[in-house]
Amino acid sequence: MARATVQDVAKTAGVSVGTVSRVLNGSPAVSTASREKVNEAIRRLSYRPLASARDLRRDRTMRVLALAKNLESLVVSEVFRGVGDAAADSGYVSLIAATAGDLEREQQLVDMLRNGSVDGMVLFSPTMPDEDVDAVAGQLSVVQVCEIVDADAAFGVSIDDRQAAYDMTRHLIDTGGRRLAMIAHRSARSGRLREAGFRQAVADAGLPPGRVLSGEGGFGFHAGRRLARELLAAGDLPDAVFCGTDIAAAGCVRELTDAGLRVPHDIAVAGFDDSAQAEMCVPELTTVRQPAYEMGRVAFAELLERMTVPGAHRRGRVFLPHELVVRDSTKG
Template sequence: MARATVQDVARTAGVSVGTVSRVLNGSSAVSASAKEKVNAAIKELSYRPLASARDLRRDRTMRVLALAKNLDSLVISEVFRGVGDAAADNGYVSLIAATDGDRDREQQLVDMLRNGSVDGLVIFSPTMPDEDVNTVAEQLSVIQVCEIVDAEAAFGVSIDDRQAAYDITKHLIDTGAKKLAMLAHRGARSGRLREEGFRQALAEAGLESDQVLLGEGNFGFHAGRSLAKKLLEGKDLPDAVFCGTDVVAAGCVRELTDAGLRVPNDVAVAGFDDSAQAEMCVPELTTVRQPAYEMGRVAFAELLERMTVEGSHRKGRTFLPHELVIRDSTK
C-alpha cells in the first residue's frame, strides 16, 4: 500500500483537498461535520502530511540543527538539551549532528541550512576557520554557543571565559599558590581568553608563569596525565594547576597522585565545566560551573529571533553568569 495523500483523504471523506488542509492546519472555519469526516478518513488511511511537500509550500521546516565536533562532553549534551527544550516550546524540532572535526562533513551540514533542510543552525565547536564562520554567520540564521570565534562581528552565547579564568586563578592564589601552571587546549577558541584571565590574575598578584602547556587533539584524561607528566619532569613543579576541563584535571590529579604527591597539599588542581567527573574524582574538583542548559535555551531564543525577524542580525556576545565551585582539590 502506497502512502496516502491529501487527495486520498479528500476522496474518502467526500470533501475537497482544501477542506482537508484546513482541518489539518485548523486555519479557517470548517463545519463540524466536515471536520469529523476528514478526521475519520485520516485515521482510516493513517495519513500523515508529507514533510517535503509541506516544507516546500510553506518555505520553512520548523527544524534546527545543532553542530558539534563530538558529543561526548556533558557540557555539550546539556547545551543541546537546553536547545532542544527551547525549540520544543516553540514548535521546533532540534536535531544534532557531529562533524568529527571533518571539514567536508561540516560543510555538508552547514549546507543543510543553505538548502533549506533546516531553518537555523547552532554551532558549538566549528572546525572551519574563523573567517568562514563569520561569513556564514553574517548571512544565515546561525548562533554560536560556548566556543565563539574571536572577531569584531563575534556573536553568540557563552560565559565570560576571561573572567571565569581570572576568578578561579585568583582563588588558587588566595589559597596560597605562588607558582601556577595552566593546561589548555590549543584548538579551543575560548583558550586565548582564558589565558588572558589567568595571566591577569597572576599579574595583579605580582606573579607570572612560563608554564602554560597546550594539548592537541583529543583533550581528555590521557592528555591531562601526559601534560602533568611534563610538569613533573620540569625543573620547578607548580603548586597549583588550572586545567581547561574537569577530565583533564582528573588526569592531572591522577598523574600527580601516582607520583606520590598529595592534592591539594602539595599541588592544588582546578578544573573547568563542573561536569560529572568533577565529583567522581578523588579529591573532588574545584571547578567553574557553566550554565550549560540555560545557555542552550538562550541560544535557541536568539536563533529564533534571527530566523523569524527579518534582518535581525544583531551582533555581540551574550554572557551568562558562571559560578566558582570550590571542592577538595584546592584548599
C-alpha cells in the same frame, strides 16, 4: 498500499482538498461536520502530511540543526538539551549532528541550512575558518554557542571564559597559591581565552608568570597525565595547577597522586566545566560551572528571532554568568 495524500483523504471524507488542509492546519473556517469527517478519514488512512511538500509550500521546515565536533561532553549535551527544549516550546524540532572535526562533513551540514533542509543552526565548535562562519552567519540564521568565533556578523552565547579563568586563578592565589601553572588547550578558542585569563590574574597578583603547558592534539585524561608528568619532570614544582578542563584535571590529579603528592596539600588542582568527572575524581575537583542548559535555551531564543525576524540580526555576544564550584582539590 502507497502513502495516502491529501487527495485521498479528501475523497474518502467527501470534501475538497482545501477543506482537508484547513482541518490539518486548524483553520477555524471549517464546519464541525466536515472536520469530523476529515479526521475520521485521516485516521482510517493513517494519513500524515508529507514533510517535503509542506516545507516546499510553506518555505520553512520548523527544524533546526545543532552542530558540534563531538557529543560525549556533558557541556555539549546539556547545551543541546537546552536548545532542544526551547525549540520544542516553540514548535520546532532540533536535530544534532557531529562533525568529528571533519571540514568536509561540516560543510555538508552547513549546506543543509543553505538548501533549506533546516531553518536555523546552532554552532558549537566550528572547524571552518572564521571568515566562513562570518559569511554564513551574515546570510543565514546561525547562532554560536560556547566556542565562539570572532566574526562580525555572527552572534554567540557563552560564559566569559577569560573572566571565569581569571576568577579561578584568583581563587588559587587566594587559597595560598604562589607558584602557579596551567595546563591549557590552545587548540580551542575557549582554551586560549582561559589561558589569557590565567595569565592576567597571575600578573595582576604580582606573581611571576606561571608555566603554561599546552596539549597538542587531544586534551583528554591522558594529555592531562602527560602534561602533569612534564610538570614533575621540570622540577621547581608549582603549588597550584589550573587545568583547562575537568578531564585534563583528573589526569593531572592522577599523575600527581601516583607520584606521591597529596592534592591539595602539596599541590592544588582546579578544573573547568563541572563535568561528571569532577565529582568522580579523588579528591573531587574544584571547577567552574557553565550554565550549559540555559545557554542552549538562550541560543535557541536568539536563533528564533533570527529565523522569524530576518532583519533583526543582532551581532556580538551574550555572556551568561559562570560559577565557581569549590570542592576538595583546592584548599577551601
